[in-house]
Amino acid sequence: MSLLQYHSELITRVAADRDKAAFSELFDYFAPRLKGYLMQQGADDAAAEEIAQDVMVTLWRKADLFDPAKASASTWLYRIARNRRIDRLRRQKSAALDPEDPSLHPSEGPDVAVEMDARVREQRVRTAMSSLPEEQEAVVRLAFFRGLSHSEIADETGLPLGTVKSRIRLAFSRLRQVLETDQAIDID
Structure with missing residues (x-):
């Protein structure tokens, strides 16, 4: 929660x-x-x-x-x-x-540079998410887009709790690799 x-x-x-x-x-x-x-x-x-x-x-x-x-x-x-x-x-x-x-006074609008960085970052994450195997992407979406706990994901999907945790851990590892590689390419 x-x-x-x-x-x-x-x-x-x-x-x-x-x-x-x-x-x-x-x-x-x-x-x-x-x-x-x-x-x-x-x-x-x-x-x-x-x-x-x-x-x-x-x-x-x-x-x-x-x-x-x-x-x-x-x-x-x-x-x-x-x-x-x-x-x-x-x-x-x-x-x-x-x-x-x-x-x-109303607060000032968002900084355009910050907003553009956020959009670029969001696109990178979307691209990285699409590179995940379907079963990993599904549990990540349940955890972070729907806000479900690991136990709730296990209940909803019928998967064992350990499998849910493993898939999330593997997904994060893969996302980290893809995002770090993507960032290294941008810097070069």
Whole structure:
């Protein structure tokens, strides 16, 4: 289970059962990160702490409003934090917001060079994936594109767990060879 899925599961447990252990895990993970994010956005230490606490209280009270189909847990919580910070600024100023406040501006678009590198890398991986034997490619796709654990892949495919692990290990070895060879050709 990925970290994103795990956090979504924890929020679901808070919503369904008021699971204090799940909330505690979410709090320990997100509260310091939210505070850091808010401080990066210009909030002072005390305000960032207060807003982060408020976001976590909101999580406890309104966990049932979280929809993992619409956003990840972190996206949902960071959006609440951003909105709470804007609300706080509005209350403090009661006049117009500072148009230079970075939290009010959309983030800049992606760097074209970075995006092109990502596309090239993606194409290399696709090409490398197509060089795998079908049985290896199938388990890699289940593991990394569908996010299934080794056990879940074994259950879904009917393969022994050891076979699933071996195929993934062999696939990674072959992918590494193909990608390193591909990269060496590009450098020459």
